[in-house]
Amino acid sequence: MNGSFWRMWGWPIVLGVLTTSGLLAALLSEGWGDIWSWFGLGVPVAIMGWHSSARTGRKEAEPGA
Amino acid sequence: MALTVRAVRTWSWLHKWSSLVCTVFMLLLCLTGLPLIFHHEIGHLTGTEVEAPPMPEGTPHVSADRMMATARARYPDRVVQFASQDDENSAIWFFTMTPTPDPTEDFRSVAVDARTGEVLAEPRFNEGFMWVMLKLHVDLFAGLTGKLFLGFMGLLLLVAIVSGVVLYAPFMRKLDFGAVRRDRSPRIKWLDLHNLLGVVTLTWAFVVGATGMINTWADLMIKYWQFDQLSHLLAPYKGQPTVPAAERASLQKSYEVALAQVPGNKLAFVAFPGTAFSSPHHVTFFLKGDTPITSKLPRPVLVDARTAQVTAAPELPWYLTALLVSQPLHFGDYAGMPMKILWALLDIATIVVLGSGLYLWLRRRQPQTLLKEAGVTLAEEGAA
Numbered sequence: 001m002n003g004s005f006w007r008m009w010g011w012p013i014v015l016g017v018l019t020t021s022g023l024l025a026a027l028l029s030e031g032w033g034d035i036w037s038w039f040g041l042g043v044p045v046a047i048m049g050w051h052s053s054a055r056t057g058r059k060e061a062e063p064g065a
Numbered sequence: 066m067a068l069t070v071r072a073v074r075t076w077s078w079l080h081k082w083s084s085l086v087c088t089v090f091m092l093l094l095c096l097t098g099l100p101l102i103f104h105h106e107i108g109h110l111t112g113t114e115v116e117a118p119p120m121p122e123g124t125p126h127v128s129a130d131r132m133m134a135t136a137r138a139r140y141p142d143r144v145v146q147f148a149s150q151d152d153e154n155s156a157i158w159f160f161t162m163t164p165t166p167d168p169t170e171d172f173r174s175v176a177v178d179a180r181t182g183e184v185l186a187e188p189r190f191n192e193g194f195m196w197v198m199l200k201l202h203v204d205l206f207a208g209l210t211g212k213l214f215l216g217f218m219g220l221l222l223l224v225a226i227v228s229g230v231v232l233y234a235p236f237m238r239k240l241d242f243g244a245v246r247r248d249r250s251p252r253i254k255w256l257d258l259h260n261l262l263g264v265v266t267l268t269w270a271f272v273v274g275a276t277g278m279i280n281t282w283a284d285l286m287i288k289y290w291q292f293d294q295l296s297h298l299l300a301p302y303k304g305q306p307t308v309p310a311a312e313r314a315s316l317q318k319s320y321e322v323a324l325a326q327v328p329g330n331k332l333a334f335v336a337f338p339g340t341a342f343s344s345p346h347h348v349t350f351f352l353k354g355d356t357p358i359t360s361k362l363p364r365p366v367l368v369d370a371r372t373a374q375v376t377a378a379p380e381l382p383w384y385l386t387a388l389l390v391s392q393p394l395h396f397g398d399y400a401g402m403p404m405k406i407l408w409a410l411l412d413i414a415t416i417v418v419l420g421s422g423l424y425l426w427l428r429r430r431q432p433q434t435l436l437k438e439a440g441v442t443l444a445e446e447g448a449a
Contacts, residue, residue: 004238007241007242008233008234008237008238008242010242011242011243012233012242012264012265012267015264015265015268016267016268019268019269019272020268020272023268023269023272023394026357026399026400026404027357027358027361027390027393027394027399028357028358029357030357033357033400034400034401034403034404037400037404038400038403038404038407041269041404041407041408041411042403042407044265044266044269044411045407045410045411045414047243047265048261048262048265048266048414050243051243051244051245051261052245052258052261052262
């Protein structure tokens with residue numbers, strides 16, 4: 001149960017925490033806060049891009065095809 | 066701990082209807098919001114942004130009264146509703162000229178150079194492509210009714226997001242995070258993309274949706290603030306009409322008195338007597354600090370319009386603090402260009418989530434239900 005919970009929700013939680021910290025960091029501090037916000041929002045965007053790009057999709061599909 | 070058939074049905078119903086009702090409006094908000102993220106840059110490129118000619122550092126500024134006189138000479142039949150300093154260049158002052166002090170769409174802006182007291186430009190903020198985008202985004206050209214309607218659509222979006230998270234579990238039970246099954250039907254591919262983009266943009270979309278909804282209540286909050294906090298300050302003025310322009314004290318003197326009240330702060334904007342952000346008897350200066358937080362939380366200083374004496378500098382109430390903090394979180398304008406680009410990409414991802422959701426609904430029963438085709442296993446009734 002624990003394993004399956006983390007398997008499903010691990011990534012969404014990590015990305016949610018990253019996004020939240022990014023949104024808040026830039027509100028609270030300029031300089032480092034801004035840089036952290038680019039990272040906090042950039043990682044989720046990059047992960048979205050990676051998984052939805054056709055190249056990685058094809059690789060995953062091969063074994064089942 | 067799989068969801069029961071009944072639970073999935075209930076959450077699906079909630080997800081379906083909350084999304085269906087708001088999707089068209091959310092698509093409109095995402096599309097009109099996209100150029101608005103870059104309104105500053107677009108203004109610079111199209112030349113609608115006011116620029117001041119370079120002058121030596123420390124060139125003295127003329128008095129605020131002289132700048133206001135310049136603006137009024139342009140529109141002798143109008144009143145000054147607000148004045149503000151440009152965010153980036155304090156040598157540029159904007160004066161908003163309207164027929165009466167009441168809120169209106171009929172306004173003219175005069176940009177004055179603080180070093181010469183001459184008119185720099187008369188930017189037309191209320192026309193053109195960006196104005197149409199802004200109006201569609203903020204109130205659908207329908208004033209407060211339009212705002213509150215869009216706020217309700219925002220609330221439905223939040224319901225759709227929460228119910229979407231609940232439904233993520235049964236659909237993803239057998240899949241790894243981020244799996245997109247491209248070897249199956251287009252419907253399954255779009256379902257997987259909908260789940261992937263939906264769960265990744267979740268926090269951002271929730272924050273932007275919630276802060277957008279809070280922004281639709283801004284007018285009401287300001288009205289409540291006047292009633293809640295200003296009414297007792299105004300008791301001594303009871304029965305007096307709005308102070309006429311001719312009987313007002315010097316703007317420059319009032320400005321200096323206000324600045325002295327909150328040392329270290331600088332001007333965000335001035336609201337003149339009788340306008341939505343002031344009282345009939347005060348010139349209200351909104352002053353901001355220079356830390357990331359205090360620069361977003363202007364402090365009002367009410368200066369008696371006749372005597373140029375400070376009446377009060379009330380702390381902002383919690384609901385206006387919440388409103389002002391929610392604004393940057395909605396606009397994405399508080400961490401430079403990289404944040405704006407990420408904001409735009411997240412906005413585009415949200416458009417894909419909305420579009421794919423609509424597609425999945427249109428293709429909901431061909432030839433079998435989506436639940437079946439996606440291989441969702443549900444617990445028997447009562448087994449969960």
